[in-house]
Amino acid sequence: MALWRAYQRALAAHPWKVQVLTAGSLMGLGDIISQQLVERRGLQEHQRGRTLTMMSLGCGFVGPVVGGWYKVLDRFIPGTTKVDALKKMMLDQGGFAPCFLGCFLPLVGALNGLSAKDNWAKLQRVSWAAFLLFTVLFLFLRLAVVQCVAVIWNSYLSWKAHRL
Template structure:
């Protein structure tokens, strides 16, 4: 039951993102099916594998998981996800390969940028909370 809920949640979030994108650019709702049928199961499987190899929940282990996720999973995932979206939108294999070569590095760098941004935001929010609660 948890797996089904997680798939639906990821599908919903990806679909919502696709709807927003569609409003801005005219894309279709393929992200809902990708979220439920590809992203949800793949990400869930990856986190299961990650948790099998790194059992504990210490801060050091959390950093290890994050580094493995960013360094190992993200490049592979993007290399599968981007072409899959384009296949579903009818792009030929040759055009898909050319588009992947054009977009892959930008998508991966943006992924790393967002991860760094999230870490900085966490530090900043921790500081703000500490500062706000000083009496």
């Protein structure tokens, strides 16, 4: 509990920095889980550069983009009722998620040296599924909690993005 309270204090003092670092850390964790538990690479075969790339994407792309989107979404649809949550989820999954993944996956592919043609083929193969929790979370905690829940999703994304 002390660690959680320290995190909340840091988040209150420096919300944007903490959210971005949280996204980067959890994207890195997702890649570690992908490499070790899904792909079963073992520590000797672990691709550290790939983990650093995912962490960098979390800090430089996922954190700022998703964190910014949550702010916009809360301004566009204020409130936390079930109806508000449903509206947010529909707008998020129907509009934002496809655009976000349509940018994220080619970005990973480009960083991994894929051609535009290979990137397009990979984008067409990846199934898009995600979820967000809008009813119980305050805006400033949303990115951290969603990213914690999404570690499994991040592991899947990392695995799919790095499969040939």
